[in-house]
Each structure stands twice: as structure tokens, then as C-alpha cells.
Amino acid sequence: MITNIAVKNETKLLQLARQYDQQALVEIYDLYSPALYRYAVRLLNNPDLAEECVAESFSRLLSALRNNGGPKTNLRAYLYRVAHNWITDQYRRQIPHETVDEIDQHADPGSATSKIVDEQLEREKIHWAIQRLTPDQRQVVTLKFLEGWSNAEIAKSINKPVGAVKSLQHRALQALRQRLTEYDR
Amino acid sequence: MVNEMTYYGDDLDKDLKEKLDLLQETPARDPVKASQRRDEYLRKVRYLHYSKPMFAIAGLLNNRPWKSLFGQRPSLVPFAAAVLLIFGLVFGSVGTVYAAQDSLPSDWLYSIKLTGENLRLAFTPDTEAKISLLTSYADLRVQEAATLDAQGQPIPVELATLMDSYLIELASLTASLDESAEQVDPVAVIRTLRPQDRDQARTNPENDNQLELTQLREMAEACHRIASTDVGDVELNQLQFQNQFKHAVQAQGDAPELPFTYQEEFKHQQGITDTLTSTFTSTLTSAPEITATLTITPGQYSFGPGPCNETDNVLRYICALGYGYDFDPFFGGRPVDGDIGYGPGDSGEQSPGPQKPAETPQVGDPQQTPNSGDSGKDSNQPKSKP
Numbered sequence: 001m002i003t004n005i006a007v008k009n010e011t012k013l014l015q016l017a018r019q020y021d022q023q024a025l026v027e028i029y030d031l032y033s034p035a036l037y038r039y040a041v042r043l044l045n046n047p048d049l050a051e052e053c054v055a056e057s058f059s060r061l062l063s064a065l066r067n068n069g070g071p072k073t074n075l076r077a078y079l080y081r082v083a084h085n086w087i088t089d090q091y092r093r094q095i096p097h098e099t100v101d102e103i104d105q106h107a108d109p110g111s112a113t114s115k116i117v118d119e120q121l122e123r124e125k126i127h128w129a130i131q132r133l134t135p136d137q138r139q140v141v142t143l144k145f146l147e148g149w150s151n152a153e154i155a156k157s158i159n160k161p162v163g164a165v166k167s168l169q170h171r172a173l174q175a176l177r178q179r180l181t182e183y184d185r
Numbered sequence: 186m187v188n189e190m191t192y193y194g195d196d197l198d199k200d201l202k203e204k205l206d207l208l209q210e211t212p213a214r215d216p217v218k219a220s221q222r223r224d225e226y227l228r229k230v231r232y233l234h235y236s237k238p239m240f241a242i243a244g245l246l247n248n249r250p251w252k253s254l255f256g257q258r259p260s261l262v263p264f265a266a267a268v269l270l271i272f273g274l275v276f277g278s279v280g281t282v283y284a285a286q287d288s289l290p291s292d293w294l295y296s297i298k299l300t301g302e303n304l305r306l307a308f309t310p311d312t313e314a315k316i317s318l319l320t321s322y323a324d325l326r327v328q329e330a331a332t333l334d335a336q337g338q339p340i341p342v343e344l345a346t347l348m349d350s351y352l353i354e355l356a357s358l359t360a361s362l363d364e365s366a367e368q369v370d371p372v373a374v375i376r377t378l379r380p381q382d383r384d385q386a387r388t389n390p391e392n393d394n395q396l397e398l399t400q401l402r403e404m405a406e407a408c409h410r411i412a413s414t415d416v417g418d419v420e421l422n423q424l425q426f427q428n429q430f431k432h433a434v435q436a437q438g439d440a441p442e443l444p445f446t447y448q449e450e451f452k453h454q455q456g457i458t459d460t461l462t463s464t465f466t467s468t469l470t471s472a473p474e475i476t477a478t479l480t481i482t483p484g485q486y487s488f489g490p491g492p493c494n495e496t497d498n499v500l501r502y503i504c505a506l507g508y509g510y511d512f513d514p515f516f517g518g519r520p521v522d523g524d525i526g527y528g529p530g531d532s533g534e535q536s537p538g539p540q541k542p543a544e545t546p547q548v549g550d551p552q553q554t555p556n557s558g559d560s561g562k563d564s565n566q567p568k569s570k571p
Binding site: 034037123 | 196201204205207208209211215222223227230
């Protein structure tokens with residue numbers, strides 16, 4: 001949840017960024033890139049791709065500012081939206097990722113790492129299920145339950161009313177359970 | 186039906202929450218990669234900042250804010266906008282532009298002056314006229330730097346950035362001219378330029394203005410040489426490398442200010458088919474004579490042999506930028522103890538001065554020399570255009 005102070009700071013930063021103020025643009029990067037990285041790595045399960053996602057999101061922000069476009073308000077929501085679109089494109093390209101079997105091979109049987117491997121398998125499973133949600137559902141689930149955003153914040157980010165967010169969230173969780181069941185079969 | 190499931194807000198049950206919680210933990214961010222990405226972003230930010238006037242105009246034209254004034258008559262919009270723009274440019278801004286004519290980089294009117302110059306350039310259809318304009322702008326920048334110096338004001342590094350852009354623009358313009366024109370050796374051009382200034386700068390290391398002024402004069406003269414002859418792409422690249430290298434090495438002293446425009450413009454340089462070998466002698470005041478050989482072939486690069494340890498990162502940075510590779514100061518061919526030379530498979534000899542291109546294995550070659558580091562991997566892959 002972001003506070004009013006944070007919103008005011010963000011608005012001020014955005015105003016300065018629109019004038020290509022170097023310090024403001026650097027502050028924006030330092031402020032949002034760590035969280036954006038976590039968001040990306042959760043969804044992509046790949047640190048290198050997550051770094052690329054962050055870099056591309058900020059690059060697109062600069063391009064938008066250069067063309068006198070970009071966010072007028074709510075910079076954070078804009079950055080997450082750009083990152084989300086980038087991640088969705090990655091999913092569409094069906095990037096091969098580490099499979100459960102491959103992870104299993106990494107484990108040392110009978111060692112203390114087996115718990116870690118189990119966790120990794122579970123993590124892989126939930127990733128698999130999240131990847132099979134629709135882009136909107138995936139965004140709502142991630143922002144709500146992993147990033148801790150409020151429904152109102154999510155609504156701003158995806159340009160939908162709060163009611164639609166709740167509905168999306170409900171359907172997303174149903175779909176997620178269904179996918180997890182499919183995975184276990 | 187509401188069953189026994191524990192609710193954690195909205196309709197997230199305990200089992201699902203536990204699963205999602207597994208994703209809460211994320212792998213720690215690699216500080217080296219994070220820092221590289223940040224540096225990359227900073228270079229873009231600086232480029233954006235210094236190119237502000239042009240982008241502001243481009244943004245204005247793209248957004249067409251006058252559209253809302255003529256919402257009911259869309260067919261009139263382009264015509265009316267053009268008329269307004271021409272009137273605005275011709276009459277409204279004449280006074281301001283005139284007043285900005287004599288402004289210096291330290292004046293607030295200077296950006297208007299640059300914008301005026303850029304507009305004039307944009308509306309000049311003839312290639313030769315454009316070349317002439319660009320060289321006159323290059324001379325003007327030198328004059329401005331000299332005036333600042335005479336007034337005891339610092340010469341901003343942005344002037345060198347502007348000069349870079351003229352070189353790049355001249356390159357593309359001259360490439361379209363007659364191919365039979367005289368060919369010049371750009372390395373010879375840069376080496377023979379104003380030796381007295383270079384010597385003066387070396388004997389007076391405290392004077393940063395002198396270094397900048399020398400650099401600007403050399404670049405302006407390079408602009409003239411390129412404008413008056415037909416310098417091929419490969420030679421021009423070499424010339425660009427010379428300039429950028431010199432600038433970077435000079436700046437390395439107190440506050441490294443490595444070039445970024447070069448990266449922006451040459452990141453995706455195509456069509457280089459020959460191996461380039463250049464020998465650089467730095468004007469670094471803390472190490473007066475550093476000579477290193479830079480060898481570039483498509484897809485790979487190397488430095489050395491030569492006592493180039495002092496300029497390790499700068500050299501590799503320039504090379505990596507020039508050919509669109511990610512620069513990684515911690516990988517990419519850091520030499521092992523007792524060895525000299527960088528990049529995948531340099532020759533490792535230790536005699537200074539110009540050398541033959543090193544025997545460089547192909548990128549990704551498993552037979553890479555021990556000092557090739559990881560440069561055959563990610564750091565050597567050309568990046569996609571943003």
C-alpha cells in the first residue's frame with residue numbers, strides 16, 4: 001500500500017522526469033527497480049530475464065517521456081503495466097524454462113537438500129499454474145497476493161473498475177486451483 | 186457454499202496462500218548485473234537530458250496539441266497547424282532566436298540557439314549544404330569553447346558530445362556522396378592535428394579547459410576533413426574510436442566521464458567487414474605515455490599487446506560500446522597475472538606499439554585462452570535495439 005506522501009513524492013518526481021531532470025530519473029530508477037525486479041523474477045522464474053524486463057521497462061519509460069508521452073500520474077502503476085506486458089510477451093514466446101525433472105536432477109538424493117527440492121518443486125508447480133492464467137488474471141493475482149497491492153491500486157494499474165478487479169481475482173483463484181489440480185494428475 | 190476453508194481475505198484459502206507464499210522469496214539480485222543495468226539506464230538518461238531541445242520539439246510535433254483546437258474540423262488540422270507553426274517560427278521566435286545567436290553554453294538562451302541550428306539543419310534539403318552547415322556548427326562550438334576559456338569559465342563536456350553528433354551526421358552524409366572522392370587516413374588526420382595544443386595540455390595538466398579545447402579543435406578539424414573528402418565507414422569508425430578513446434582517457438583522471446552518445450549512435454553499427462587495428466597513445470596526465478593496440482573484427486575484439494593495464498577498463502569500455510557489446514568490467518577477458526592484453530584470445534606479447542590483429546578464436550569457442558574470461562558469452566552478444 002502506498003501512502004499519500006509516497007504519492008506526492010511520485011507526482012513530484014514524475015513532473016521533474018517530464019523535464020528530463022537527471023536526478024529525478026535516477027531516483028525513479030532507484031525507487032522502483034528493486035520491486036520491479038522482484039515482480040519480474042516471481043513471474044519469470046529467471047533472474048537474467050527479470051533484469052532484462054526491468055531494463056526494458058525503464059527504457060520504455062524514457063522513450064515515452066522523450067516523445068512527450070508516458071504516465072501523467074501513477075508512475076508505479078505505469079511501470080508495472082509495462083513490465084507485465086513484457087512478461088506476457090515472454091510467455092507467448094514460450095521461453096523454455098527449467099522443468100521439474102531438471103530440478104530433480106540437481107537434488108542430492110537423501111541429503112538435507114531434499115526439503116529445498118520439494119519446495120522448489122512446489123514453486124515450479126505454482127509457477128506453471130500462474131503461467132496458464134490469462135494475462136489479466138495473472139496480473140491481479142500477482143499484484144494482490146505477492147505484491148500486496150490494494151484493489152484500488154490494482155484497478156488504477158490495469159485501468160479497470162474495482163468491481164472488475166474483484167471479479168477477475170475471484171475467477172483467477174478458481175482457475176489457479178483448477179490448474180494446480182490438473183498439474184497433480 | 187462456504188466450507189471449512191480458512192479465508193485470508195477475498196477468496197484465498199490457506200492451501201493456496203501457502204503455495205503463493207513460496208513465490209514471496211525471490212533470489213537475491215546479482216549486484217554486478219544490477220549495477221550494469223543501472224549504468225546503462227544512466228547513460229540513456231544523460232543522453233535524454235542533453236538532447237532535451239530536440240526531443241521537446243519532436244514531442245510537440247508528435248502530440249499535436251493543436252488538435253483539440255480544431256476538434257470539429259480534422260481535415261484542417263494539418264494545414265492550420267503548419268501555418269501556425271510557420272508563423273510562430275518566422276515571426277514569433279525571430280527576436281528570441283536572434284538574441285540567442287551570441288549565447289554561450291553557460292547562457293539560458295543557448296538551448297534555443299541549438300534548437301534553431303537543428304531546425305535549420307532539418308529544413309536544409311541539400312546534402313552538401315547540410316555538410317557545410319555541420320562544419321560551421323563545429324567551428325562555432327570551438328569558438329564558444331575558446332570564449333568560455335577566455336572568460337575563465339569551465340568548458341562543459343556537452344560540447345564534445347555535440348561535436349560527436351556532428352561527426353556521426355557527417356559520416357552518414359558523406360557516405361552518400363561520390364565514392365571516387367579522395368580517401369584519407371583518419372588515424373593520420375587525428376594524429377597530426379594540433380600537436381602544439383596537445384603538448385601544451387600535457388605540460389599543464391591542471392588546465393581542464395585546455396584539454397577540452399584541444400579535443401574540440403581536433404574534432405572540428407576532423408569534421409572538416411570528413412566533409413572535404415569521402416571517408417569510408419570503416420575508416421570513420423576508426424576515427425570515432427580515436428576521438429572517443431582520447432576523450433575517455435583524458436576524462437579518466439579525476440572524474441571519469443565516459444562517452445555515452447557514442448554508444449547510442451554506434452551500438453548497432455553494421456557492415457564492418459575488415460579487421461580494424463588502431464594504436465592509441467593516451468594523453469592521460471597521470472600516465473603520460475600509454476600505448477595499446479585495439480583489434481576489432483565482427484563479433485570479437487581484443488586489446489594488446491602493450492602496457493595497457495592502466496587503461497584497462499576505459500579501453501574495453503570504448504571497444505565494447507563501439508560494437509554494441511555489454512561492457513562488464515569483471516568479465517570479458519580480464520588478464521591473468523603476468524599477462525597483458527584483453528578480450529577473447531589476445532596475443533599476449535608485451536612489446537608496445539602497433540601489432541598485427543591478435544589470433545582471436547570465435548566467440549563461444551571452447552578453445553579460448555585462459556584470459557578470455559566470459560567474454561565469449563553474454564557480454565559479447567550484440568544487443569537488440571531498444
